[in-house]
Amino acid sequence: MTLDRLRRLLADQAILFILAGLFLVCSLFVPSFFTARNLVNILKQGAIIGILAAGLTVAVIAGNVDLSVGSVVAFSGILALLFTHRNFADAVVSGTSTQGPLLLAAAVALPLVLGAVVGLANGAVVTLSGANSVIITLGSLAAVRGGALLFSDGRVTYGAHNALFDAIGQAQLATIPVYVFFFLAFVLVLEGVLRFTTFGRSVYHVGTNLKASQIAGIPVIRVRVLTFIITGFAAAIAGVILAARLNSASGQTGTGWEFDAVTAIVVGGTSLFGGKGSVIKTLLGTLLVTLIINAMVLLNIPSPYQYVAKALIIVGAVLIDISTRKEAI
């Protein structure tokens, strides 16, 4: 009886145990892994992509995938930096323009609107046509990245070191960047929305059985489109924070992030078939993937091997998922 319960706990919380085990192993055997500085590093590296993955998780639970998130990161970052541009900043510093704070607000708001609009477009096309979201968003991946490249003329966009804007990516609280705390708060809010609101419950229903949800009177189209909007919005937040942290963005920024986010989601245990999963699990998945990459860097393993490792991690995670599901049946 207790053995049975233990086994079920292991299956349900597999990601937590794997994360704890790996953390222990790395702390013991990887040089300079268990130092305050490196642990903060892991959080720093994981937080921005984690925000994106958290948003994407909502769409995945509803049974869809959005591959355009990495492109949204690039476009929103470029857009944000453009509004902190030197000319604008000069205007603020010299005080000749009263529009300074307004422009800064635009630097944050416009990218977020862009992300939401891309999400709205993805969601509308996928739900209204009933087409496969993988292929539709493969198209928007190309279109949005092309748009970002077009918009920035293929060059790197630099910010103008606007102190307020930089703070978004560089302000610290007890040596930990503020956006790490934002990441944690964002995850908790999304998790709360999924668990305790009608919309959240609808997301799970829609992901489990689309037709039944429709018959049950759930506003299926609205729910699905909203999950895409949340995804695009989260990707834009990640783009703005990344731009503020690096003070630069280009059409190449965020390349492959859609894959990293999907990896974190699947590793966390959210099912790609929809209807099952949680944002907190995605947080754990993000930390696990970041931890593995971090350990590889500390062990001086060349970066191309990270691709191979990521591919193996995701297949491994799916295999574990499938084997536990079989046991459950």
Added chain:
Amino acid sequence: MSRSLGRTLVRDWKILLILLGITAVLALLRPVFVSSENIFNVLFQVSINSTIAVGMTYLMIGGDFDLSVGSNMVFATTAAILLERFGIAPGIVLAILASTLAGFLNGVLVAKVKINSFITTLSMMIFLRGLVLIFTDKKTISGSTDVLFSFGYGSLFSLIPYPVLVAAVILVVFGFVLARSAWGRNLYAIGSNGKAAQMFGINIDSAKIASFTLTGALCGVSGIVLLSRLNSASGTYGMDTGLDVISGVLLGGTSLAGGEGSIFRAFLGVLLLGVLSNAMIILHVTPYLQQVVKGLMLITVVALNAAQAKRAEFR
């Protein structure tokens, strides 16, 4: 009678009509478009994509798809260069075998292990791209000899370029196999109704594995054709191949939901995409805008096809 014939013509051959229209307009606007040099350029680009599109069509008819084709193609190119020390021919054979193996692995993971084709082929895409970056050390590597140029730039009776010839043979042979063999028939059955196909005793797993393996092998062949033109390999090659091939096949009217499509129509779709890309280059559209157009086109085509299928379902 003739009116319904006209309607059928528009419905089934609209791509051919669009293709002819675009060609006519461009020929008038920019005569260079119909120069023999440009036509060969288009045909070469199309020959690589349509070779891979053959495998993709098999997959899509069976209800799957493969995102790893671009990586797999460059993987073959890279492997062939690295294996040159064992001789050109053995190197080529081994490289194609390696790509075939990657395709086979995709098939086993999808059919036997039951990981869906999205995750499987996305992982394979990253995995093979990683291998290419490892093998090339993130640089562009070149082959030591350029004997393959006589193939890549040569032509039969100085008329038909060899790469185009290879693609044509593959299109005809596998178009025939798809239309006439039990494998092809089974794929149509699996794609339209998997459960019914299973009840009829069709071996779903082996049909799917065979399609993925074929796709891998054709990626290998395309990788070698690429090698015969460029004599180099790099982790940045073939980034758009997957997008282009999938768009082309869907443009040809093959359904993403499975059960529908043909090699010839897939070829027309890839050809249309190739002509459009070439037209944009000739009209000096920036590469970035080309990417936007390609992406929007894929979305439009898929959405329209899916909406059409949905309407047919309700009828």
